[in-house]
Amino acid sequence: MNKNDFKKSPYYLQIREVIYNKIISGEYKTGEKLPSEDKLAEEFGVSRMTVCKALAELVNNEYLTRIQGSGTYVSKIRKEGSHLDIVGFNDSMNKKGFKVNTKVFLKQLEVPSKDIVKKLNIPFTQKVIHLKRLRLVNNEPIVVQDTYLNAKLCEELLEVDFENNALYESIRNICGRNIIRSKDIIEAIAADAETSELLEVKVGFPVLLTQRIAYVDNNVPIELTYSLYRSDQYVLEVEHK
Structure with a gap:
């Protein structure tokens, strides 16, 4: 929308x-209470009904949340839709208009643990790409992700700059593979010392741990990711069909 259209x-x-x-x-910011409708009406020089209509649209699109008898608040950042819609963190945030910054702490080939071997269904002798990232939205840390990738399917991912490129987009464009399905497991845990430092929360703060295994064509696992989300910033909505 340009300025003339806006006016x-x-x-x-x-x-x-x-x-x-x-x-x-x-x-x-997430969780912040907006000024009252009367104050917003005064600020914008319009009727309270006009403000209510504007807020209603943002509530319907899940940017705002109304709490009866309390007021209107900025919603938590992330909402997941149907499990049939497989998107990565960047894709999810970009669809809502948020800017994502990524810090990469680790990107290397390594010998996988027994658990990773089992979940990626690979031989013990096959190495994986270990990618550890911190994802920030509006410069606030939202999620820490430890990702293990089947290197045999696309070792070129080692050369990708993941501070400026999304994982799923790289799998599509560089590896020429499409993720056809994923399986997520979610649980609530307490933040340990490392997680609390990275997410800027207190030790013991409740975080959401998700484990995702993503599969490409022929039902072959390519990705195992453990994500730790700040519970005060993140909402998980699952739709069963």
Whole structure:
């Protein structure tokens, strides 16, 4: 939307756009309570009904959450849709307009543990690519990910700059393989010392641990990822069909 379109659009859409941009930029942070509808109406110079309509659209699109008798709050960042929609963290965030920054702590070939061998269904003698990343949204740490990749299927991933390239996009474009399904297991655990430091939470803070195994054509496992999400930032919604 350019400036002229913005000025011509109805007031509620202009207000929606302003609040949306404040959420995406991080000016309004996750869990933060918005000013009252009366205050927003005064700020924008419109009726309370116009503000309500703008907020309702953002609530319907899950950027805001209304709590009866309390007010309107910025929603947690991540929402998962149907299990049939297989997307990575970058894809999920980009669809909502958020900017993701990634810090790579480790990217190397290594001998896998017995558990990784079993889950990736590979020989003990076959090495895996170990990728450890911290993902940030609006410069706030959201998730730590330990990923193990079947190196035999695409050793070229070792050359990828994962601070500027998404994993699933790289698997598609560099390896020429499509992820056809994934299996996720989720549990709540307490943050240990390393996790608390990386996610900037206290030791013992509740985090969500997800284990994902992703499969490419012919039902071959290519990825095993353990993700630790901040529970105050992340919502998991699963739809069964």
